[in-house]
Amino acid sequence: MRKRWGRNMIMMMIASSLMLAGCNSGGSNNEASPEVSKNDVHTNGFPIVDEPVNLKMFTRIAPVNGPFKEMPVFQDYEKLSHVKVEFIEAQTDGFQEKKNLLFASNELPDALFRSGISPLEAIRYGSAGQLIPLEGLIDEYAPNLKKLMEQYPEIRSGITTPEGHIYTIPGIVTLSAARTDKKWINQMWLDKLNLKVPETTEELYNVLLAFRDGDPNGNGKQDELPMTARVGLAVVNAMSGSFGLDSQLGYNINIENDKVSIWMGSDQNKEMLMYLNKLYKEKLLDQEIFSHTEAQYLAKQGSGNTGFFFDQTNNNFLSIKDQYTGIAPLEGPQGDRLQSHALPVARDFGAFAITSVNKYPEVTMRWIDYFYSDEGSTLLRFGREGEHYEMKDGIPYYKEDFLKEISNQAKITPYAGGGAPHLISEQVASFINPPQVQEAQQKLDPFMPKVRYAAPMFDEQTAQEVNILRNDIDKYYEEQSTKFIVGAIGFDKWEQFQATLKKMRVEELEKLYQDAFDKMQK
Numbered sequence: 001m002r003k004r005w006g007r008n009m010i011m012m013m014i015a016s017s018l019m020l021a022g023c024n025s026g027g028s029n030n031e032a033s034p035e036v037s038k039n040d041v042h043t044n045g046f047p048i049v050d051e052p053v054n055l056k057m058f059t060r061i062a063p064v065n066g067p068f069k070e071m072p073v074f075q076d077y078e079k080l081s082h083v084k085v086e087f088i089e090a091q092t093d094g095f096q097e098k099k100n101l102l103f104a105s106n107e108l109p110d111a112l113f114r115s116g117i118s119p120l121e122a123i124r125y126g127s128a129g130q131l132i133p134l135e136g137l138i139d140e141y142a143p144n145l146k147k148l149m150e151q152y153p154e155i156r157s158g159i160t161t162p163e164g165h166i167y168t169i170p171g172i173v174t175l176s177a178a179r180t181d182k183k184w185i186n187q188m189w190l191d192k193l194n195l196k197v198p199e200t201t202e203e204l205y206n207v208l209l210a211f212r213d214g215d216p217n218g219n220g221k222q223d224e225l226p227m228t229a230r231v232g233l234a235v236v237n238a239m240s241g242s243f244g245l246d247s248q249l250g251y252n253i254n255i256e257n258d259k260v261s262i263w264m265g266s267d268q269n270k271e272m273l274m275y276l277n278k279l280y281k282e283k284l285l286d287q288e289i290f291s292h293t294e295a296q297y298l299a300k301q302g303s304g305n306t307g308f309f310f311d312q313t314n315n316n317f318l319s320i321k322d323q324y325t326g327i328a329p330l331e332g333p334q335g336d337r338l339q340s341h342a343l344p345v346a347r348d349f350g351a352f353a354i355t356s357v358n359k360y361p362e363v364t365m366r367w368i369d370y371f372y373s374d375e376g377s378t379l380l381r382f383g384r385e386g387e388h389y390e391m392k393d394g395i396p397y398y399k400e401d402f403l404k405e406i407s408n409q410a411k412i413t414p415y416a417g418g419g420a421p422h423l424i425s426e427q428v429a430s431f432i433n434p435p436q437v438q439e440a441q442q443k444l445d446p447f448m449p450k451v452r453y454a455a456p457m458f459d460e461q462t463a464q465e466v467n468i469l470r471n472d473i474d475k476y477y478e479e480q481s482t483k484f485i486v487g488a489i490g491f492d493k494w495e496q497f498q499a500t501l502k503k504m505r506v507e508e509l510e511k512l513y514q515d516a517f518d519k520m521q522k
Contacts, residue, residue: 047081052083055111057087058090059089061091065414065417066410071411081366083367110360120460132354132358148372155345158456159346171423177441185198185324193211201275208279211224229310231294235289236276239275240272242338243275243333245269248452249453251513261510310341328446348420351419352421374427409431457516
């Protein structure tokens with residue numbers, strides 16, 4: 001024990017020395033840039049500054065991306081803004097370790113772009129003074145972001161620490177179609193079997209039976225796949241709204257009259273799992289749903305031999321897109337009809353942050369704010385008009401010759417690969433949310449929750465408590481739910497399942513979420 005204590009002390013001293021050294025050295029290489037006072041930063045219009053400013057930003061680069069310095073968005077924006085950004089790129093593999101090292105050594109860049117800073121990291125590095133509070137900068141230098149936060153108050157509550165600071169900025173998705181998986185059904189099979197679009201879970205069951213037995217693909221074999229979903233409990237997420245189960249606060253949570261309720265041991269969840277068990281037992285639900293890979297699932301979408309599945313967009317079945325139509329959420333046995341599988345407006349938490357070594361935080365905030373406008377987001381996602389995209393009825397579309405090589409798209413924009421800090425609105429959604437996807441979303445819109453609360457920001461001690469509780473509870477819930485669905489255990493074990501959740505202190509976890517929600521409402 002004494003040896004371990006001694007080793008820990010030595011590690012702490014080394015870490016402290018590294019941090020002190022980093023603080024003393026400044027950690028940034030902006031010495032060659034001219035000093036810019038607040039008065040030199042233009043609060044609107046371009047350029048942001050008259051004299052060029054250099055910034056270093058740490059970023060994750062996805063395998064599909066090309067080098068950021070070759071992307072037209074950053075080349076053109078440098079000319080517009082007079083802000084030159086040098087990106088320190090880290091591949092997705094090993095990215096987390098490199099990010100950890102930056103903070104441990106205090107060799108910080110000026111900002112972190114597309115860096116997926118977790119809520120716990122934001123609080124930890126913010127409290128340590130390595131990330132700076134952004135709320136004042138947003139008020140003064142980020143009119144586009146500020147306007148969105150006023151329009152959607154849940155953005156601010158979802159990114160503000162219990163102490164009242166904002167250390168990171170998320171991606172923001174105002175387009176509902178970009179926040180939901182659609183429910184796609186094989187309209188060609190419905191027509192062939194003279195069936196109506198199902199409106200309830202019971203009607204869906206009967207339609208799936210017909211898909212299984214009615215030979216809608218006409219090959220004389222019973223080889224149709226009635227229903228499938230992504231691997232694991234994605235099917236639970238997709239169907240939960242029909243059984244009155246929501247997904248608030250980034251978890252299995254309902255909120256009613258400001259009361260937080262974790263529903264894993266509820267009667268509604270039991271009813272849903274019994275329904276899915278019936279589908280699985282009768283081979284209406286994909287028998288590989290707990291074993292197939294993502295690639296295999298997408299191949300099933302594109303095969304045309306699947307009756308019902310879930311996906312945000314139609315990219316994976318474009319060649320047979322006319323075969324499918326999006327449908328509304330199904331009404332469950334108790335009359336519930338909710339599109340609960342919907343992400344919050346604030347997406348990709350921790351997409352952008354400014355560090356304490358940054359000499360130009362006002363310039364940096366104005367630089368990132370542009371991407372929360374339709375104009376800036378269009379530049380970020382589509383590149384150059386005429387070269388990469390063209391406008392049709394006021395909406396940008398990639399040019400057909402540009403998309404002849406599909407990999408071109410990911411080379412010109414950092415949004416391909418996910419997690420980029422910017423606005424996703426109807427204006428910039430033509431590529432992944434074409435008209436068919438928008439029409440499918442319109443079926444879901446009446447059933448979307450009025451407010452989707454993002455996962456709350458806990459203080460560090462509470463976050464650790466939540467992580468410890470959830471590690472055990474989530475693993476147990478996933479294992480047992482899988483067994484209930486495939487019939488490995490019977491529902492006569494439900495009370496035992498509930499009792500085990502209680503032993504795992506699910507009620508304590510629920511109270512932590514309730515306390516966090518109460519703070520969000522103040």
